[in-house]
Amino acid sequence: MKPLRFAVTTSHKQTSDLVDGAKQIAGELAARYVERNKRSLGTLSEDLGVAGMLVVASKKISFVSRAGEFFFHPGLAGLRINELKNGKTDQMIDAMSIDAGDSVLDCTLGLGTDAVVASYAVGNNGRVVGLENSPVIAYLVKSGLASYPEADGDTAAAMRRVEVVQADHRDYLRKLPAGSFDVVYFDPMFRLPGRRSPAINALRVLADSEPLGRETINLAVKIANKRVVVKERRDSAEFGRLGFEKIHGGRYAPVVYGVINCQGL
Numbered sequence: 001m002k003p004l005r006f007a008v009t010t011s012h013k014q015t016s017d018l019v020d021g022a023k024q025i026a027g028e029l030a031a032r033y034v035e036r037n038k039r040s041l042g043t044l045s046e047d048l049g050v051a052g053m054l055v056v057a058s059k060k061i062s063f064v065s066r067a068g069e070f071f072f073h074p075g076l077a078g079l080r081i082n083e084l085k086n087g088k089t090d091q092m093i094d095a096m097s098i099d100a101g102d103s104v105l106d107c108t109l110g111l112g113t114d115a116v117v118a119s120y121a122v123g124n125n126g127r128v129v130g131l132e133n134s135p136v137i138a139y140l141v142k143s144g145l146a147s148y149p150e151a152d153g154d155t156a157a158a159m160r161r162v163e164v165v166q167a168d169h170r171d172y173l174r175k176l177p178a179g180s181f182d183v184v185y186f187d188p189m190f191r192l193p194g195r196r197s198p199a200i201n202a203l204r205v206l207a208d209s210e211p212l213g214r215e216t217i218n219l220a221v222k223i224a225n226k227r228v229v230v231k232e233r234r235d236s237a238e239f240g241r242l243g244f245e246k247i248h249g250g251r252y253a254p255v256v257y258g259v260i261n262c263q264g265l
């Protein structure tokens, strides 16, 4: 993944707290801090020759580029958790076949929606680690999961338990001992078509969009005690290419889950 050129600034309302916060974030992400000085984000990006600006405001940190604004929100996590509470099926949780106390390695964290639902399912005694290759996404999602104010009790607790690690899963998986997690999960960008969804377009600028390699799946199979699960379009040729024979999901669902059962392998 090519390093992204970006800089950090504040919203127009430039208090000393916001400036201190923006400088600290710039330090953490090894990026440049620039004074906003009433300039537009477009002007700043152009003057600095960067792909986008990380903007620190009093209630939100977001990444603004020509493609739009990217910021943390938990997506459908709360709704999916409520459905699980009401005894409904979540296809991802079913495909993972996880129980309370299990450990899940989410190799493609993104906004963390799937990781939060998995975190609810494994509960207090379980563990979910989310890997994200983009430093900006990892930063925004880590701080969002830790502090998002609008989630209800169980969803908020599930969010706080997800451990975010900024890493390329290809490197991370190589260093893990066999059997380190019960489930290893992938939801690659590659699946997402070039839609006109503003949220996806804003994410795309930041995200690692490389397709999964067969070698990565082979590593995941060694690391998973129970299952390796990949989310893809139902008609995707990726399942065949990556060696997934068992497909899990609703009969008419456009997106389904490829499963490799690792027990007894």
Ligand SMILES: C[S@@+](CC[C@H](N)C(=O)[O-])C[C@H]1O[C@@H](n2cnc3c(N)ncnc32)[C@H](O)[C@@H]1O
Binding pocket: 107, 108, 109, 110, 111, 112, 113, 114, 115, 131, 132, 133, 134, 137, 167, 168, 169, 170, 187, 188, 189, 192, 206, 207, 208, 209, 210
């Ligand atoms: C489709 S999004 C995942 C969405 C996520 N399942 C959710 O519920 O929000 C894919 C994410 O995986 C990340 N990613 C892709 N390849 C990666 C890699 N090799 N290592 C770590 N993260 C990766 C991308 O940067 C992107 O943020």
